């Protein structure tokens with residue numbers, strides 16, 4: 001195709017511009033269509049929130065769940081967050097959608113607290129966009145959401161990426177500080193992939209790090225990744241921060257993490273993101289997800 005396009009551009013000269021422009025227009029059109037479909041999905045309340053368990057490796061119990069947005073379009077089917085979160089951020093839609101996710105997740109947490117005996121350390125994780133951090137009234141809005149749902153902020157962890165914190169500058173840090181003041185915890189998501197300096201990290205009002213899954217993937221075979229993860233674990237211990245490994249899929253990764261003192265993990269090895277009713281069943285039926293190979297099944 002590249003060859004064909006180049007050939008065309010040599011042959012037709014000025015037409016190249018139209019050819020190129022046409023491509024841009026089509027892309028912009030598709031974005032606009034996606035945006036209006038997303039807006040409609042949100043208005044119609046057809047977006048959903050799924051939950052992925054977080055697991056405590058030494059005991060195997062579910063010590064939390066991360067709320068993850070799901071969009072099932074009637075025509076296109078399941079559209080992954082990686083395809084629409086950026087668009088929602090560009091258009092500002094992420095602000096009402098993100099707030100809706102917090103509300104949904106808190107109402108779900110309230111049901112779990114009422115219907116089942118949750119482990120004492122169970123934490124509900126919710127992703128926040130950097131755009132939300134720029135709202136000065138975010139702390140009051142979230143605190144209102146917790147009050148309305150009847151959940152304690154101490155059970156909630158807000159996940160922010162390094163880049164969204166960096167982009168939101170001083171406002172973001174002030175908002176994070178206010179959030180911590182009323183009792184929520186804050187985790188840095190995808191840790192290691194952003195550009196935060198360690199001196200900046202020290203000043204952030206955060207409580208834990210989530211090690212990006214790109215470092216976990218080859219942890220058992222790649223000595224560089226192993227060294228990076230060990231360094232992050234040492235850093236979090238020294239700074240008094242909690243730590244969670246993302247994207248754990250295999251027993252070897254789990255063994256490495258346990259051996260190096262990482263006690264919490266999330267990944268397909270334990271469970272995929274699932275609808276609320278499935279999580280409830282899992283919490284009731286199979287409270288131990290880790291260390292499965294050590295279970296004596298006869």
Ligand code: C2E
Nearest residue numbers: 068069081082085101127128129247248249266267268273
């Ligand atoms: P994230 O916050 O880092 O969420 C973890 C992502 O890793 C999820 O992808 C999850 O399904 C995936 N994952 C978990 N375990 C494994 C594993 O073992 N292997 C692999 N390959 N993947 C695993 P998902 O649900 O597609 O979400 C992608 C991203 O979209 C999230 O990354 C988050 O940045 C964003 N996102 C999702 N929901 C929301 C939301 O409500 N608000 C905002 N602002 N962002 C959201």
Ligand code: MG
Nearest residue numbers: 066127159189
């Ligand atoms: Mg996350």
Ligand code: MG
Nearest residue numbers: 189190210246
């Ligand atoms: Mg992550």
Ligand code: MG
Nearest residue numbers: 161189190212
């Ligand atoms: Mg991510």
